[in-house]
Structure formats: structure tokens, C-alpha cells
Amino acid sequence: MKLVSVVLVLLAPLLTSCLPLILPVDCGDIYHNDNSRPSGVYTIYPIGATSAVQVYCDMVSEGGQWTVFQRRMDGTVNFYRGWDRYKTGFGIAAGEYWLGLESLYHLTLRKRYELLVDMEDFGGNKVFARYSSFSIEPESYGYTLHVSGFTDGGAGDSLSVHNGMKFSTFDRDQDSSGGNCARTFLGAFWYNDCYYTNPNGVYRWGADSTLYAVGVSWYPWKDVNYSLKSISMKIRPVQ
Numbered sequence: 502m503k504l505v506s507v508v509l510v511l512l513a514p515l516l517t518s519c520l521p522l523i524l525p526v527d528c529g530d531i532y533h534n535d536n537s538r539p540s541g542v543y544t545i546y547p548i549g550a551t552s553a554v555q556v557y558c559d560m561v562s563e564g565g566q567w568t569v570f571q572r573r574m575d576g577t578v579n580f581y582r583g584w585d586r587y588k589t590g591f592g593i594a595a596g597e598y599w600l601g602l603e604s605l606y607h608l609t610l611r612k613r614y615e616l617l618v619d620m621e622d623f624g625g626n627k628v629f630a631r632y633s634s635f636s637i638e639p640e641s642y643g644y645t646l647h648v649s650g651f652t653d654g655g656a657g658d659s660l661s662v663h664n665g666m667k668f669s670t671f672d673r674d675q676d677s678s679g680g681n682c683a684r685t686f687l688g689a690f691w692y693n694d695c696y697y698t699n700p701n702g703v704y705r706w707g708a709d710s711t712l713y714a715v716g717v718s719w720y721p722w723k724d725v726n727y728s729l730k731s732i733s734m735k736i737r738p739v740q
Contacts (some may be wrong), residue, residue, distance in 0.1 A: 512619075525548060527608060528558035528568040529738045536730070542594045547611075548605040554604055555594040559735055563617055565735040566610070567735035570600035573717050574731045576704030581687050588640065599701070602637065602644045602668060609636035612734040616648060618700075620656060620719055621731045628722055629657030630642040635736055643667025643675045646691040657721025659698035666691040687715045696720070700732050 524530045524546040527694050531543050542561045544553050545568065550687025559567035573580070578597035592598025607612065616635035621627045651658045667675035670689040674681040682692035688702040697720045705716040705728035717729025723729065 526554065526611060527736075527738070528560070529566040529612075531558060532560060532566040548607045552604070552607075554590065554600065556600060557594045557598075562619060562735075563629075564740075566737040567617060567667045568600075568737060569594075569733050569735040570605050570639065570732040571598075571700060572731075573597055573704060573729070573733070580660075580689065580701040581703070582670065584670045587668065587670055587689050603640065606637050606639055606644060608736065613739045615650075615739050617735050617737075618660075618719075619731075619733050619735070620729050622723060622727070630654060630658060630660065630719075632658040632660060633739070637668075640680070642653065644691075653720070656719055659719050659721055662697045663693055664693045668695050668721065687712075694721075699725070700726070700734065704728065706730075 515696040525534065526547055527545055530539055531603065540558060543558050544555055546552050547554065552685055557569040557572060557725060559565065559569055569699055578592040580599065582591060587599060588602050590599055590601025590604065615636050616632040618630045631654060632648050632651040634648065636647045645665065646663055648660050648664050651661060669675045669683045669692045669695065671681065671683045674683065676682045676692035676695060678694040682695035683689050686695060686699055686702060688697060688699045690699060690701055699714065699716065699718045702717050703715045709716060709726050710726040714725035717732055718728060719732065720727045
């Protein structure tokens, strides 16, 4: 019996190293591994072991565990980008960034997610919109948006009108308008004809009608000619 115990002790490090490493897919996994983790930048693997990406994890808002896939806060990153960049992602997780449509698709393929959109104006007022279901389809279907189950946190509902729409950029027009919404409003989004929100528009500073509706806007709250100070779109597994 003593001999068996000794052998097991000696083999323990080897056996442990042979166990598969469980990599976090989203911020929910990071939270469940250690629920004392603060909000901040973490590495996740939405597609697999070779797909490491950095994201900002919001561990505070509405119970935490949120994986932020879009964030505007200071205008330091240009969001007027083409299809390939929106597919793969750009920016830095510590500041302004877009996670990438391909990573976002694989996330929503793995689990059922809810969506939270937080925003703030230049007067310090904060509101949110929450949706109980959020997913997108693969690139072959234009990364079509599916969102439902709206709960109002003061912002109003800007996304329901975009439900069922494909993603559009200035070099890939998939909206339902006669023109190209991304070109017209200098952004990229699941445009319809054209939008109720333009979170990837030009970063401006509050009310500005110099160029019509090109700012970072959320129509029901501040109309299309008020560009928000900040907006972030984040998902977490349905609780």
C-alpha cells in the first residue's frame, strides 16, 4: 500500500500535465473560476486554443460577468473601417475597441447570451438597454443579428428595428436601404433603413448637427444629432 502511494505521488505532476487545459471562452468563465476578479482586461479563447483575444470584462454592471465586444469612450480609435477589420476586430481592450464579428459569432454559437448596452452623455447621465437574447449568424449569412427581450434602463429600445439585419460596412452594403447606410452615416452596423443607433459612428462631443446623424448616437434617448460620451455593448451567458 505504501509503495502504491509513493508511485502516485511521483506520477502526480505528470498526470496533471496531461490533463486538458480549460481555457476561458468568455468573461463568465473567468468570473466562475474566480469571482473576486475585478473589472479589467483579460484573455479569452472564443474560437479555440489558437484564438486568444483580449477583451474588457465588466464584473460590476448588473451582476457582472459581461464580455464587452464594443466600446467607445474618448474618440482615440477610428471606427470607420472596412469589412475585414470588423470581421477580425481592432482597437485595444483597455480603451476603445471592436472584438470582431467572427469571434462574436463563435461566442453566441457556443452559449445563449443576453446583451447589455451601457451609455453616458456629456452631462454625466447614465442609462442602459438590456436584451434577454442576443446572437449573430455566420459570415455566410452576413452575420445577421438576432436580438429580443428588451428591458428599459432609461435608454429606450434602439435595437429591435435592427433585428434580422445583416452587418454592413462602407465596402459591403447589406442594409435594406436604397443607398449605403455605412457610407452615408460614416459607421458600420446592422443597419436597416438606416438606423435607430449608430454606436460605431464618428466620435463627437454632444449635440452637433453640422453633419446630419453621423455621431455615436442612440436615437430614443438623445436623438441622432447628439453624439454620446460613451457606449459599450456587452454580453454574458443567460443566467
